Amino acid sequence: MSTPPLSVQRLIASLGIDAKGAWHRLSGGQTNQLWLLVEAGLVVKLFRPGAESPLFPNLPRQEALMLGHLAPMDLAPELMHVADCAEGVVLVYRHVVGTPWQQDPARAATLLRRLHQTPPPEGLRPLAGGSDQVLAQAAPLLHGLPHAQRAALLALRPETPVAASTQTCLLHGDPVPGNLLMRDAGDMLIDWQCPAQGDPVEDMALFLSPAMQLIYRGSPLTQAEETAFLSAYDDTAITERVQQMAPWHHWRMALYCAWRAAKGSAAYAAAFELERDALIRARAPAGS
Incomplete structure (x- = not known):
């Protein structure tokens, strides 16, 4: 979907983020769903329950830990929020332009x-x-x-x-x-x-x-x-x-x-x- 589920949109609004601008679905992730909130310059990442595999766990709290640990060293994006909604855990972090x-x-x-x-x-x-x-x-x-x-x-x-x-x-x-x-x-x-x-x-x-x-x-x-x-x-x-x-x-x-x-x-x-x-x-x- 081009925009997140309503529960994710409501969560973003409850965090005080202006979500009225354009949402752009990001295609990079193969495990979870990601959107760019264009005007706010934020990435919204929805973790899909049950998306882990025997080689690759899917651990939202661990990702939040790593962003907090590494962003000051400029090795990872800056974490803004981590919260739960009906669809799963949501991470919000600064969008970083790169290739x-x-x-x-x-x-x-x-x-x-x-x-x-x-x-x-x-x-x-x-x-x-x-x-x-x-x-x-x-x-x-x-x-x-x-x-x-x-x-x-x-x-x-x-x-x-x-x-x-x-x-x-x-x-x-x-x-x-x-x-x-x-x-x-x-x-x-x-x-x-x-x-x-x-x-x-x-x-x-x-x-x-x-x-x-x-x-x-x-x-x-x-x-x-x-x-x-x-x-x-x-x-x-x-x-x-x-x-x-x-x-x-x-x-x-x-x-x-x-x-x-x-x-x-x-x-x-x-x-x-x-x-x-x-x-x-x-x-x-x-x-x-």
């Missing part, structure tokens, strides 16, 4: 490195990474797949375990191209509904994912772009862990794409092919 990331991998890496070096607030979910975590996340995804596809993906499951990370940092939790906002005044991240604290490679794997790049940018990263991204992040130990975890991360994302496709998403059906191919390459012996 979703499309090119220049070094710029994306610099933004994520800056985020990962920022002290996290208390109360974030842990995301320590490693193969045990992937297996736990995979269980509900596998359960939602047709038997033949489940068997095929289980046959591709990596065999070499990887320990959880000993490094802990602030994670966005969903740093796909659409959530990295490029601006002359300083790049920032949006859509903070699933933040975490843990292994920085978790964020990096989502950005590097061929499936997520296809969904949000229209094409996967080239090898040169992947190399540029890792080089700009400039941490040899993290680059090694990205490569070590690559089979597990590609397997997890292939499962997620298959799970979304089984629920009727044609876009994720196409993305699945890319992620499965990346998984097969990552599983291949070195030099083959």
Whole structure:
């Protein structure tokens, strides 16, 4: 719908916001509904109950926490209000003019490195990474797949375990191209509904994912772009862990794409092919 439900409009009016101007539906979010209240320069975000997935929680209070924590550092938009209505939780925050990331991998890496070096607030979910975590996340995804596809993906499951990370940092939790906002005044991240604290490679794997790049940018990263991204992040130990975890991360994302496709998403059906191919390459012996 081009305007929010009446309960959302009434809530906005009760907050003392002049909502008589034009509403513009924003198309960026795939989980929740967003509108730009043009004259007020505010974004109104309605969280859809039940929109979470096994990989991506949908936590409005956590997003409010992160906007309050990061806006003073210019890493996230400024939160104005958080309130409940009949349709769900609503966040209102300042509209920030920018462009979703499309090119220049070094710029994306610099933004994520800056985020990962920022002290996290208390109360974030842990995301320590490693193969045990992937297996736990995979269980509900596998359960939602047709038997033949489940068997095929289980046959591709990596065999070499990887320990959880000993490094802990602030994670966005969903740093796909659409959530990295490029601006002359300083790049920032949006859509903070699933933040975490843990292994920085978790964020990096989502950005590097061929499936997520296809969904949000229209094409996967080239090898040169992947190399540029890792080089700009400039941490040899993290680059090694990205490569070590690559089979597990590609397997997890292939499962997620298959799970979304089984629920009727044609876009994720196409993305699945890319992620499965990346998984097969990552599983291949070195030099083959």
